């Protein structure tokens with residue numbers, strides 16, 4: 001199934017960063033929540049590597065990948081309203 005559910009009950013649009021966005025199709029919220037959690041973990045992994053390594057090559061690798069994963073996380077956060085994110089992610 002794609003698109004919005006058959007339920008005709010109007011749902012409010014999301015307000016994120018000053019922009020009103022249409023609500024996400026309900027059948028995609030779980031997938032995007034999972035993607036958001038994975039990107040959050042990826043950012044944490046690269047931050048951990050940066051905190052733990054003294055190897056300059058590993059440090060450069062982790063720094064580059066951290067930037068990429070932060071960009072991915074930002075995209076997920078733009079898609080997924082805060083109340084629809086995993087409740088298991090109070091850590092950041």
Ligand SMILES: [Fe+2]
Pocket residue numbers: 039042068069072
């Ligand atoms: Fe990613």
